[in-house]
Amino acid sequence: MIGYIARRVGVSIAVVLGIALVSFIVIQLPPGDYADGYKSFLIEQGGATESEAEAQAELFRQRYGLDKPLPLQFLVWIRDMVTKGSFGFSFAYKRDVGELIAERFPRTLLLAVLAHLTSTVVGIVVGILVAPRQYSLADNLAAFAAFVLSALPRFWIALAIMFFLVFTLEQEHVTAFHSPQFVVVPWAFGSLEEISRTWAKLLDLLQHIWPVVVIAGLGGVARNMRVMRGNMLDELNAQYVTTARSKGLTEGQVMRRHAVPNALHPIIMYQGTSLPYMLQGELQASIVMGLPTIGTLLLTSLRNEDIYISASCLLIYGVLLVAGNLIADIALVVLDPRVRFS
Amino acid sequence: MTLSQQALARAATNENSGANDTILEIRGLKTYFFLERGVVKAVDGVDVAVGRRKTLGVVGESGCGKSVTFRSVMRLIQSPPGKIVEGEILLHRKDGATVDIVKLDPRSRQLRDIRGAEIAMIFQEPMTSLNPLHPVGRQISESVLLHQNMSRPAAMERAEEMLNRVHIADPDRRVSEYPHQLSGGMRQRVMIALALSCNPSILIADEPTTALDVTVQAQILDLMRELQDDFDSAIVLITHNLGVVSQMADHVAVMYMGRVVEYAPVYDIFHRPKHPYTIGLLNSVPVLGRKENNRLVPITGMVPSPMDDIRGCAFAERCPEAMQICWEQSPEFKEHEPGHSAACWLHD
Ligand SMILES: Nc1ncnc2c1ncn2[C@@H]1O[C@H](COP(=O)(O)OP(=O)(O)O)[C@@H](O)[C@H]1O
Ligand code: SF4
Ligand SMILES: [Mg+2]
Numbered sequence: 254m255i256g257y258i259a260r261r262v263g264v265s266i267a268v269v270l271g272i273a274l275v276s277f278i279v280i281q282l283p284p285g286d287y288a289d290g291y292k293s294f295l296i297e298q299g300g301a302t303e304s305e306a307e308a309q310a311e312l313f314r315q316r317y318g319l320d321k322p323l324p325l326q327f328l329v330w331i332r333d334m335v336t337k338g339s340f341g342f343s344f345a346y347k348r349d350v351g352e353l354i355a356e357r358f359p360r361t362l363l364l365a366v367l368a369h370l371t372s373t374v375v376g377i378v379v380g381i382l383v384a385p386r387q388y389s390l391a392d393n394l395a396a397f398a399a400f401v402l403s404a405l406p407r408f409w410i411a412l413a414i415m416f417f418l419v420f421t422l423e424q425e426h427v428t429a430f431h432s433p434q435f436v437v438v439p440w441a442f443g444s445l446e447e448i449s450r451t452w453a454k455l456l457d458l459l460q461h462i463w464p465v466v467v468i469a470g471l472g473g474v475a476r477n478m479r480v481m482r483g484n485m486l487d488e489l490n491a492q493y494v495t496t497a498r499s500k501g502l503t504e505g506q507v508m509r510r511h512a513v514p515n516a517l518h519p520i521i522m523y524q525g526t527s528l529p530y531m532l533q534g535e536l537q538a539s540i541v542m543g544l545p546t547i548g549t550l551l552l553t554s555l556r557n558e559d560i561y562i563s564a565s566c567l568l569i570y571g572v573l574l575v576a577g578n579l580i581a582d583i584a585l586v587v588l589d590p591r592v593r594f595s
Numbered sequence: 596m597t598l599s600q601q602a603l604a605r606a607a608t609n610e611n612s613g614a615n616d617t618i619l620e621i622r623g624l625k626t627y628f629f630l631e632r633g634v635v636k637a638v639d640g641v642d643v644a645v646g647r648r649k650t651l652g653v654v655g656e657s658g659c660g661k662s663v664t665f666r667s668v669m670r671l672i673q674s675p676p677g678k679i680v681e682g683e684i685l686l687h688r689k690d691g692a693t694v695d696i697v698k699l700d701p702r703s704r705q706l707r708d709i710r711g712a713e714i715a716m717i718f719q720e721p722m723t724s725l726n727p728l729h730p731v732g733r734q735i736s737e738s739v740l741l742h743q744n745m746s747r748p749a750a751m752e753r754a755e756e757m758l759n760r761v762h763i764a765d766p767d768r769r770v771s772e773y774p775h776q777l778s779g780g781m782r783q784r785v786m787i788a789l790a791l792s793c794n795p796s797i798l799i800a801d802e803p804t805t806a807l808d809v810t811v812q813a814q815i816l817d818l819m820r821e822l823q824d825d826f827d828s829a830i831v832l833i834t835h836n837l838g839v840v841s842q843m844a845d846h847v848a849v850m851y852m853g854r855v856v857e858y859a860p861v862y863d864i865f866h867r868p869k870h871p872y873t874i875g876l877l878n879s880v881p882v883l884g885r886k887e888n889n890r891l892v893p894i895t896g897m898v899p900s901p902m903d904d905i906r907g908c909a910f911a912e913r914c915p916e917a918m919q920i921c922w923e924q925s926p927e928f929k930e931h932e933p934g935h936s937a938a939c940w941l942h943d
Contacts, residue, residue, distance in 0.1 A: 491723060492718055492723040493724055495671055496718070496725065496726075496734075496789075497726065498671060499669055499710050499711060499716045500710065500711040500741060501707040501708065501711035501741050502737075502741065503702070503707065504702060515727070515728060589728065590728060590730075591727060591775050
């Protein structure tokens with residue numbers, strides 16, 4: 254088992270390196286670079302001539318190493334990441350990419366994990382409830398809802414929710430994590446007063462982020478529900494469930510002790526692969542809702558070819574996916590005797 | 596020993612065993628499946644009885660309703676689409692009371708007290724009849740805890756003892772092993788241990804050896820016989836193997852198209868079969884030492900669909916003896932000689 258986990262970790266590291274290489278190459282594919290944008294900025298806004306601007310752009314390239322061959326740029330990027338913890342420099346923000354990402358990463362993860370948990374818990378519970386009532390009204394309603402939810406584009410749902418919040422509920426701030434009055438309130442638990450303000454801030458936070466969590470989670474609810482329902486139906490028809498019933502267990506005990514744990518296993522395995530959906534959903538929802546997460550950062554950086562940001566964001570998404578898969582694999586080894594003992 | 600000699604030997608022991616009471620009586624049982632494409636009359640009027648501490652062999656072609664009949668006894672028929680539409684299943688309980696299982700709510704306490712404790716069941720597929728996620732000891736002790744007033748450690752000890760009783764080596768180690776670590780034969784032994792752990796008065800074994808190698812099959816049958824004597828259980832042995840029946844059964848019920856068409860002591864089934872279908876079955880299997888007619892004669896024709904509405908005898912189309920009346924009226928299942936019943940116009 255230890256050997257298996259060590260192997261999986263090793264493979265994961267290799268995959269992350271591969272992702273780093275691919276993200277670096279992919280963002281180099283569009284023609285031009287940040288210096289080109291800088292050049293046209295100088296010509297249009299600064300009144301510089303073509304050759305002056307070109308010289309400035311060339312200086313810029315030398316300063317940030319954009320004139321070096323690509324493999325070298327990549328190696329330098331990876332080297333600095335490993336040795337200095339630096340993810341490169343953002344030309345547009347004039348700041349270290351690591352700092353920019355560090356600011357947004359916890360919130361992004363919070364949103365993605367909340368969305369993931371919501372979709373998993375709701376999906377699984379509904380799946381368990383409808384499976385023994387196959388083709389009943391509840392089952393059909395759930396299936397219908399699942400289809401609709403997974404078919405509606407996320408950005409559309411985001412717009413609809415925003416419209417509803419602003420024009421129907423007249424909520425004043427939608428595109429932020431907090432209302433202005435809470436932004437400076439610290440997360441502190443020193444005194445009773447502090448705790449009550451922290452509580453109020455938490456509620457304010459939830460009020461702002463629930464649309465993103467719901468939107469990012471919806472598609473996942475549908476997927477998890479369908480998968481869980483299918484698993485449950487398979488397990489309920491399995492011989493060992495009949496054995497369990499023939500022992501004299503109640504239907505609830507048969508479900509809890511036998512059918513549900515077996516049906517959960519494929520779901521655990523597939524959690525790693527459903528994380529991309531959550532991230533994608535978080536990305537879309539955050540962009541439309543204008544929340545400053547990694548998703549919005551990635552979008553802006555792609556627009557102005559701020560390559561180190563783009564590559565780092567892609568890399569982070571990649572690492573999250575690989576980590577999700579790794580955690581799912583390990584959870585399965587711990588839970589399933591058939592994997593554990595082989 | 597030839598098949599018929601074995602049957603003769605068993606019949607002889609039966610004469611001496613005396614106690615002739617029944618533990619389970621099935622009367623006019625009908626279990627149908629209501630599907631979109633029609634009604635499947637899987638069990639369509641079964642009458643059969645199981646004697647206390649006796650073995651009833653149930654034979655018949657695949658699909659004739661053997662499993663559904665005895666799943667009905669455990670109320671394990673999935674509903675919908677399945678439903679017991681008519682009949683009685685009378686169980687004479689340990690406390691002396693008689694209960695009609697058909698009348699019980701499948702979710703009731705009363706039925707759950709019967710399952711596992713008074714009637715236990717083992718299945719054809721030892722590979723899938725155990726929960727892959729639980730150690731086998733826990734699966735046995737789960738049943739013990741349910742029906743007997745025991746502490747967890749005591750129940751686990753009972754599980755270990757049961758593994759010992761079914762001749763699994765190193766039971767103290769095996770109790771904590773998972774099903775995938777055991778061979779098919781060992782899993783079937785575990786199923787037997789599980790089934791007998793609460794001393795049921797009836798053990799229903801639905802093709803318990805069909806999925807096993809021939810040598811393992813013989814061992815499992817030996818084990819069942821040995822434990823039947825120890826545990827005083829009646830056994831319902833569902834099989835399509837007539838050799839197994841001749842070795843194991845005291846009585847035999849031959850099923851065709853959802854009905855019992857012949858019921859008799861094992862000796863009579865092999866030596867004086869009454870129903871042409873039983874005769875066909877006997878002629879279609881090789882019997883060692885049967886000199887007079889060594890040719891195998893398969894039963895010709897197709898089994899009608901259980902959805903068809905059949906007038907007359909369901910076997911008429913395939914029956915070499917079919918007469919005019921056979922096409923018109925269904926023969927009644929009735930006793931033609933003491934202890935020997937059949938549903939066939941030939942004997943009226
Ligand atoms: N769950 C079910 N749904 C529909 N039909 C069923 C179901 N279970 C059994 N049947 C039908 O009932 C008939 C008898 O089946 P069964 O008792 O399993 O036969 P066997 O004698 O081989 O054990 C078959 O025609 C089968 O198709
Ligand atoms: S009733 Fe007629 S058709 Fe049916 S088994 Fe007897 S002889 Fe054959
Ligand atoms: Mg069967």
